[in-house]
Amino acid sequence: MTADSEDDLQESLTALAGALTGAQPLTVTLRHVASLAVSAVPGADGAGLTLLEQSGPDTIVASADFVEEVDAAQYGIGEGPCLLAVATRTTQWSGSLGGEEDRWPRFGPQAGRMGVHSALSVPLLLGERVVGALNIYAHGRDAFDQHSIAIGEEFSGPAAVTASHALLLEESRRMTAHLQKALTSRATIDQAIGIVLSRTGKTPHEAFEVLRRQSQQDHIKLSDVAAQVVEQALARARSGTRSRPRIPGPVIRGD
Structure with missing residues (x-):
């Protein structure tokens, strides 16, 4: 390893250690990781990072x-270095995508037509688990030698940790947002039930059934029906009128 490439790798690893913050979205973190890979791996012109998500679609970013175009072709065709790296848990590389490349007879020529002839895909491993893959591309032929491959594999370890932790943070944010939305919806439904109670004298269970029937009749979510009831009541209150709030059909009829 040359002194310059060693310095590039160390600088990238140092930046990688500080890439993870709770404030930035998952895709921003992953795109930063991909950009650092370009700086670290000799011969790289661009990089993409795919993170496998068990709860939904995979997250794919590019530097x-x-x-993005090469990765889209790879995933659309269903063959390529990234897919093979994940399937075999081994590093895959090629310096002749547009030429003789038996492993990817469809993807190789298409990548070559896009002006990309070299690829290096390294699986992101956490123990025995594959969390994604780092895909590094170059326009020229035979851009990645054993030196580049070694650096890519050394970079992939910390990259896997950063990407995995970023995904955990994102999933935590998603769960928090989901719970907050659920709590808000529950509070709104309770408010609407209270309005129906004061309007009709029904029991809490009967008031809930009024809202539920309105939801089914209008083909909208129960929480949206409740929000309408609450908004109408607030509008009446702000207007200063003593008119009773307009509650959806079943409430007005008192049935």
Whole structure:
């Protein structure tokens, strides 16, 4: 390893250690990781990072537009270095995507037509688990030698940890947002039930059934029906009128 490449790798690893913050979205963190990979791996012109999510679609980011196009072709065709790296848990590389490449007979020529002839895909491993893959591309042929491959594999370890932790943070944010939304919806429904109670004298269970029937009749969510009831009541209160709030059909009829 040359002194310059060693310095580039160390600088990238140092930046990688500080890449994870709770404030930035998952895709921002992953795109930063991909950009650091370009700086670390000799010969790289661009990089993409795919993170496998068990709870939904995989997250795919790229450091450059041409990487997005190559990755889209790879995943659309269903073959390529990234897919093979994940399937075999081993590093895959090629310096002749547009030429003789038996492993990817469809993807290789298409990547070559896009002006990309070299690829290096490294699986992101956490113990025995594959969390994703780092895909590094170059326009020229035979851009990645054993030196580049070694650096890519060394970079992939910390990258896997950063990407995995970023995903955990994102999932935590998603869960928190989901719970907050659920709590808000529950509070709104309770408020609407209270309005129906004061309007009709029904029991809490009967008031809930009024809202539920209105939801089914209008083909909208129960929480949306409740929000309408609450908004109408607030509008009446702000207007200063003593008119009773307009509650959806079943409430007005008192049935």
